[in-house]
Amino acid sequence: MSASLIGKRIVLGVTGSIAAYKAVALLRLLVQAGAEVQVVLTESASRFIAPLTFEVLSGHPVVQDLFAGHQDMKHLSVTEQADLLLVTPCTANTLAKLALGLADNLLGTVALTIQCPLIICPAMDGEMWEHPTVQGHVTGLRGRGVMILEPETGALASGQWGKGRLPDEAVIFEEVCNVLVKGRDLQHERLLISAGPTQEPLDPIRFLSNGSTGKMGYALAEAAIARGAEVVLVSGPTQLKVPRGVSLFPVQTAEDMLRALTAHFHWATTLIMTAAVGDFRPKQALSQKLKKEQWDGAALQLERTPDILLALSAQRTHQRMIGFAAETDHLLEHGQAKLAQKHLDMLVVNQIGGNQSAFGNNTNEVHVLTPHNPPRFMPRQTKRQLAGKILDCMLDLPPVHLAQPTVLHKSHTG
Template sequence: MRIFGSTGPTLTRKRIVLGVTGSIAAYKAVSLLRALVRDGAIVQVVMTQSAMKFVTPLTFEVLSGHPVSTEVFEAHQEMKHLSLPEQADAIVIAPATANCIAKAALGMGDDLLSTMLLTSQCPLIVAPAMDGGMWTHPSVIEHVGTLRARGAIVLDPEEGPLASGRIGHGRLAEETTILEAIQTALAPRRDWQGQRILVSAGPTQEPIDPVRFISNRSSGKMGYAIAEAAQARGAQVVLVTGPTAVPIPRGVEVVSVDTAEEMTKAMSTRLAWSTAVIMAAAVADFRPMHPVSQKIKKQGRSEQTLHLERTTDILASLSAQRTTQLMVGFAAETNDLIAHAQDKLTAKGLDLIVANDVTTEGAGFGSDQNAATLIDRQGGLTELPLMPKRALADAILNRAHELLQSRQSHQAPTPIAGGR
């Protein structure tokens, strides 16, 4: 049974930072705080200067059982803008003013709440409240769009009578809606449960002699992030990885390989087991034709020629052997990104391709962040801005899951005519 207005035991011992900003709806944050505490959450309240004009910190202090934080600079205190988000499972801003939404979208840090958002890694839930047509102002629309694109959950305010006496769109979302959004953000998604994903990651190393090889700049971080995210979302995951320095994600079965040939074999033998294949590895296209068993000496040589031959095209070969698997590939490009990615999608018979421009500053090989465009077989394009690779992994899995579901619903047996 679900008790109305309660999220149940899922918030037990969850650490939530409740940001309160200068809206007339600030008094509703008092009731929200009580509901969170009742559901077992440990709540730290952060107030803006404007918020304190509406409700006193004392109210929140007494009800939360913790001091309220209001300042970046406070004598004899730890750096709250770092410690609060570090310890938090989620940050909830309710009510959120147009001002605080704009600051968050622009990355400003001129008070404790906004500075905290710049250092936080946990889910962010924003419940706006605003009057006088602010919600439909182009600037607010743009900033809300930016926050949503970065993965924040921004709740739509509700329509109804506002503090000004007008009827409009801007009332703080109902408490139950906010509580449900927090619960959803904190409850692990299990939407990949029952699926078996084969993920490839990292570079390959193609030997020249026992001490030298040809490789590339892939760090493996993107593929590892996908494996980790898929496992967290309930999938059984096998990660076939070239040599990397990335820690192995928990609960993921790892198959380590060095060369493109080894990777081909490892992937092919597990293809039939899988329901989806995500090829994030940067596999060498060419390898030395005649690797030698002894170290090549430089003595007496002013130049050295290396003859290369094509390696097996893993994506094309898996694609040819596939039965019902969803196939996702990556296109790391330096120019004509979309055109090259679309060609690869078609040539390799993929369902989805993740196109990323590796020359983008702060993105690509080695970086913890990446930006990408997802292109599906029907020509649908989803542009994803620069974000942590783990967040990008979730965004890729979201799109792949939609494609998997629509494919599985099309594969469902046709009902017998007249049957129910």
């Protein structure tokens, strides 16, 4: 958390959500990083947290009432030279106001006068978040270039489990830094990202697959888009929402994935292979469903799926190639071997198995390996945070200039 926000002016809008207390910790991070923060509270927000807390921590009086400061046109002066308007937590009510351009309080009015980027971090009950009206507002705002940080799934204040939780302050802080510091540093990058599991059919209804959920690849795609990259995402079956601006190519088998990646490989500046590609497939997929009793004692004949990295390496001209390895043990040893074997520029190694398995979790810890530097350990954090740091490492890689495409020896691909 070392980014400097010195010289940055942020308007922090806080609304009447149970998560309003989290805005206090975020304010501390912003101020510690050197930002000048002006807090705007809605009437409801001040019923959750007293303005005094924000005043002490920001060093500025909180502004709240549209009519109280009419002499100095507070709704206009607050936003003067602001670099960012950050609304967190944002209630369903304020989200609707921002989407519709309602200006019946100071925050709504301020939002209509700003010229700077707007980040909204919604927080609400899961059913409210999923409501078509709320989703319609989210779509409308995104369509106008507003950044919406998706709420997280977890235990909600209502006692229910669902999507609607405000992300931790560190995640929001990271997003702010992405916008204010990193800006659009990936605007010349074209990222080809693979994600999710592959499925290899046994018969029309059964398949061989694995427990990958695709969260890491989707987080990378979202982080890259936020920093100005063009992104093509080749994804196996997942339940995830495709980040706005990403071109999605859905696939099922390893063969399909190879085909889709090959089609975009020459376009890409970087390939990031997060997909958990199945190593084996049934030698023959049955065209009809086999009855239960027919499986008794049946032996499954398997064959290797195509080695995607090997195939793409053979066509490589200028692309950076970044791999992911999922290991249960000897992480660094196995990782170093794969990095060398596949001639990768970078390999991100994560652990699978156990409670903290990389598969399915929203958080992860990884080792980043590159050919000429010592391994870099990234401690447990959200996949979205890791994505930002992995993209930073990608930018540090030396440029690739190959006289000839690399030809690799066939070996096991993860």
